[in-house]
Amino acid sequence: MGTVERHEIEVFLALAEELHFGQAGRRLGVTTTRVSQVVRVLERRVGVLLFDRTSRRVTLTPTGRQLYEDLKPAYDRVLDAVARAVAHGRGLTGTLRVGYVGAAAGQLVMKAAIRFRRGHPDCAVEAREVQSGGAVERLHADRIDVLVGCLPLDEPGLTVGPVLLTEQRMLAVPAGHPFARAAALSINDLARVQLVTAPCSLPTGSAGDAPAAETFQEVLTLVGAGRGVFVVGEHVIRFYARPDVVYVPLRDAPPLCWGPVWPTGRETARVRAFVAAMDLRQDDPATVLVAGS
Numbered sequence: 001m002g003t004v005e006r007h008e009i010e011v012f013l014a015l016a017e018e019l020h021f022g023q024a025g026r027r028l029g030v031t032t033t034r035v036s037q038v039v040r041v042l043e044r045r046v047g048v049l050l051f052d053r054t055s056r057r058v059t060l061t062p063t064g065r066q067l068y069e070d071l072k073p074a075y076d077r078v079l080d081a082v083a084r085a086v087a088h089g090r091g092l093t094g095t096l097r098v099g100y101v102g103a104a105a106g107q108l109v110m111k112a113a114i115r116f117r118r119g120h121p122d123c124a125v126e127a128r129e130v131q132s133g134g135a136v137e138r139l140h141a142d143r144i145d146v147l148v149g150c151l152p153l154d155e156p157g158l159t160v161g162p163v164l165l166t167e168q169r170m171l172a173v174p175a176g177h178p179f180a181r182a183a184a185l186s187i188n189d190l191a192r193v194q195l196v197t198a199p200c201s202l203p204t205g206s207a208g209d210a211p212a213a214e215t216f217q218e219v220l221t222l223v224g225a226g227r228g229v230f231v232v233g234e235h236v237i238r239f240y241a242r243p244d245v246v247y248v249p250l251r252d253a254p255p256l257c258w259g260p261v262w263p264t265g266r267e268t269a270r271v272r273a274f275v276a277a278m279d280l281r282q283d284d285p286a287t288v289l290v291a292g293s
Contacts, residue, residue, distance in 0.1 A: 009071060097143070098126065108164060134199075166257050172245050
């Protein structure tokens with residue numbers, strides 16, 4: 001018996017499963033005649049019929065059934081091994097390290113991780129919250145591969161990905177402050193109040209001798225204590241409700257944008273695939289995190 005060719009195995013397995021020459025041909029993208037020719041050649045190699053054919057049906061012979069049961073698992077293992085090798089070559093194995101800033105970005109990352117793992121089960125996603133102050137340093141130090149946070153991040157050496165969602169800017173004010181009773185505020189109103197500063201501060205101009213915080217929770221604590229105000233995104237209403245803080249819309253402020261960034265020159269197939277998985281258009285509109293996205 002000579003060497004069995006790969007296409008002979010593929011035709012045999014297809015016909016064994018379809019039990020119809022035309023359907024097997026369509027599955028493989030070849031003609032019915034080609035399927036018949038390949039099967040006859042294979043049967044000559046084996047020395048026995050593998051299929052019983054009549055004008056009305058095709059069935060496996062006992063030898064054909066045994067050959068199918070022996071070949072199918074082995075062939076599937078070969079295909080799996082090749083797929084794993086291709087995935088290694090494309091970088092879609094191992095672990096992707098994703099950092100996110102804040103609860104809204106965290107929810108976005110977790111949803112994307114579920115989609116990503118469905119398409120790339122051999123690649124794990126390690127997601128963790130990072131503080132704004134040290135997030136960029138983590139990227140440059142190769143401690144995370146992708147960061148999801150507020151845009152723009154105009155840092156040298158970083159590539160900025162697509163805007164994933166937008167939201168209205170709000171002003172976090174103490175519950176007892178006169179601003180807390182306003183339906184909306186203007187950017188010009190910021191000149192009349194003290195701003196809290198933090199690594200996650202959004203651009204609002206000079207803050208003077210403002211109280212400083214290291215984390216967002218510290219920011220809200222200072223705001224609630226009447227030490228100042230802070231510009232935030234609309235998602236805080238959902239994720240950071242507090243009895244001592246009121247969030248008032250800034251009607252003339254540009255929207256706040258969220259998206260991924262990664263170190264320029266370290267973009268991998270893992271990074272590209274994860275950024276694609278973050279596209280909110282894949283979600284049911286009812287599940288989108290923030291209005292205006």
